[in-house]
Amino acid sequence: MGHQTPLYAAHVAAGARMVEFGGWDMPLQYASALAEHHAVRKSCGIFDVSHMTVVDVMGPDATAFLQRLLANDIGKLREPGQGLYSCMLNDAGGVVDDLIAYWTGDDRFRLVVNAATRSQDLAWLARVADRDDVVLRHRDDLLMIAVQGPVARELAAPLLPNGAGHAALALKAFTSLLQDDLFVARTGYTGEDGFEVILPVAAGVALWDALAGAGATRCGLGARDTLRLEAALNLYGQDMDTGTSPLVSGLAWTVAFEPADRQFRGRAALEQQKAAGLKEKLTGLLLEDRGIMRHGQRVLTPAGEGVITSGGFSPTMDRSIALARVPVAAGGPCQVEIRSALRAARIVRPPFVRHGRVLVE
Amino acid sequence: MSDVPKQLQYTKEHEWIRRENDGTVVVGITDHAQHQLGELVYVELPEAGRALKPGDAMAVVESTKAASDVYAPLAGTVTAVNPALTSQPELVNTDPYGAGWLVRVKPADAGSATGLLDASAYAALLDAGH
Numbered sequence: 496m497g498h499q500t501p502l503y504a505a506h507v508a509a510g511a512r513m514v515e516f517g518g519w520d521m522p523l524q525y526a527s528a529l530a531e532h533h534a535v536r537k538s539c540g541i542f543d544v545s546h547m548t549v550v551d552v553m554g555p556d557a558t559a560f561l562q563r564l565l566a567n568d569i570g571k572l573r574e575p576g577q578g579l580y581s582c583m584l585n586d587a588g589g590v591v592d593d594l595i596a597y598w599t600g601d602d603r604f605r606l607v608v609n610a611a612t613r614s615q616d617l618a619w620l621a622r623v624a625d626r627d628d629v630v631l632r633h634r635d636d637l638l639m640i641a642v643q644g645p646v647a648r649e650l651a652a653p654l655l656p657n658g659a660g661h662a663a664l665a666l667k668a669f670t671s672l673l674q675d676d677l678f679v680a681r682t683g684y685t686g687e688d689g690f691e692v693i694l695p696v697a698a699g700v701a702l703w704d705a706l707a708g709a710g711a712t713r714c715g716l717g718a719r720d721t722l723r724l725e726a727a728l729n730l731y732g733q734d735m736d737t738g739t740s741p742l743v744s745g746l747a748w749t750v751a752f753e754p755a756d757r758q759f760r761g762r763a764a765l766e767q768q769k770a771a772g773l774k775e776k777l778t779g780l781l782l783e784d785r786g787i788m789r790h791g792q793r794v795l796t797p798a799g800e801g802v803i804t805s806g807g808f809s810p811t812m813d814r815s816i817a818l819a820r821v822p823v824a825a826g827g828p829c830q831v832e833i834r835s836a837l838r839a840a841r842i843v844r845p846p847f848v849r850h851g852r853v854l855v856e
Numbered sequence: 857m858s859d860v861p862k863q864l865q866y867t868k869e870h871e872w873i874r875r876e877n878d879g880t881v882v883v884g885i886t887d888h889a890q891h892q893l894g895e896l897v898y899v900e901l902p903e904a905g906r907a908l909k910p911g912d913a914m915a916v917v918e919s920t921k922a923a924s925d926v927y928a929p930l931a932g933t934v935t936a937v938n939p940a941l942t943s944q945p946e947l948v949n950t951d952p953y954g955a956g957w958l959v960r961v962k963p964a965d966a967g968s969a970t971g972l973l974d975a976s977a978y979a980a981l982l983d984a985g986h
Contacts, residue, residue, distance in 0.1 A: 512894075528920050529895050717894070717920055785942075787898050787918045808897040808920055815898075834916065834923070 500545035501638050501696045502703055509713055517611030519546040521716055528717030532810040535685050535722055536851050539644035540714040541706045546610035547639055549693060554629035557602045563759055564623045566741060568751035575600040576670045578680060581749055582741045584761025588768060589737040592616050595682060597671045609731050623760060638699030642706060643689035645851060651690055654705040656698045686726025686849045725809050727779060727818060727845030733790060734804040734818055742768055745777035775820050779845035782815035784838040793832040796825035811848045858888035858982055861953055866978035867929045873972060880935060884957040885926060888982055894919040896945040901937035901959060908932055915958050931964040
């Protein structure tokens with residue numbers, strides 16, 4: 496029996512099939528993971544993501560702390576509300592976790608990190624903070640709901656508490672607002688537009704019911720995984736982990752080597768990797784033969800062997816797609832070993848699907 | 857509660873077997889199995905003519921989440937596979953005992969199938985949480 500979010504009873508009442516994920520009992524799907532996937536691509540779906548870990552960072556050294564903690568540069572945030580996707584790295588340049596850091600105003604920030612990595616993340620934050628004058632507050636008193644899809648924002652805005660709908664609709668991509676205890680960000684993990692809403696439990700349970708009542712489709716982890724794979728959004732623990740650097744995980748764009756004097760954790764290791772020359776890259780695969788590609792399967796290319804980090808079925812494309820770590824020079828046709836048979840595949844540039852449209856041929 | 861038709865035989869691995877008048881048997885996966893797997897998105901079937909031994913992995917059923925083997929319940933030769941599953945793997949979910957059948961097998965020996973369960977024994981297995 497894992498942890499339960501405050502929406503656990505609502506999930507069970509709605510007929511969800513529950514599974515253990517990262518120590519939490521979460522909905523895998525309600526009636527149909529495929530229907531949930533299509534609802535997000537075409538209309539609006541809602542996800543309970545309360546298992547995610549929210550940490551508020553406050554204090555005079557908050558900026559200095561995040562400049563050491565994050566591979567991306569928190570100094571890129573020019574206005575309160577803006578968000579920054581980043582990895583935090585260990586000293587070997589491996590990924591401790593990926594996260595979004597939001598500037599909530601003055602010397603305050605909000606971090607949203609993964610669920611399965613909660614205890615090591617909190618320990619790492621405390622260790623990097625060391626003697627900084629910052630307070631780290633783990634907000635396990637809040638609930639988090641993702642509302643995703645082409646009509647998600649219009650559907651959700653009038654249902655937000657505190658009359659925040661108008662301000663929420665004015666948010667640009669990757670920005671947020673904080674009104675008292677209500678936090679709304681125009682972010683997500685599906686490749687569609689939408690909001691991620693963080694709010695107190697009672698208001699959150701009411702919002703979940705209101706969203707479902709307004710016609711949003713309840714979605715589980717099954718749809719969340721197929722949606723993020725189509726959007727080529729990395730899953731921590733699968734596409735990258737403490738043994739892989741962001742430079743071989745499709746995340747070089749999130750590493751800020753400028754300014755050159757910003758000494759973030761893992762910087763020296765990444766500079767060594769760059770100087771030695773990167774040997775691998777994370778890329779997309781399309782299966783040309785029948786079958787389904789899965790995590791851990793071998794990829795054979797003329798430039799050498801690689802491995803599938805995330806694979807599965809794309810409901811939008813009705814075929815199998817994958818993310819794979821392959822030699823840097825690999826491209827074009829390749830083979831994937833599926834259950835001891837070699838199947839024809841092709842290396843493509845991800846993402847596969849964004850905003851309801853297929854982007855690869 | 858899973859549907860367990862009375863006239864079929866079953867395996868502990870959640871396959872069903874229907875004996876036909878022409879001496880062949882039709883094999884599929886049970887309602888319980890399809891429910892556990894979730895929505896199928898791909899089914900891989902053996903070639904017609906393949907010789908099977910009991911316990912051989914003869915087919916693969918894949919849902920959005922995982923791949924699972926389907927084992928041969930008896931010795932024999934595959935005489936036909938369900939062609940509809942190539943384009944409609946979801947038939948296994950919607951009609952596991954009918955349009956979602958997997959393979960037709962000519963048994964090597966009419967008496968060769970051992971360890972098959974009748975409907976009440978299979979239902980008891982499910983009740984026991986297997």
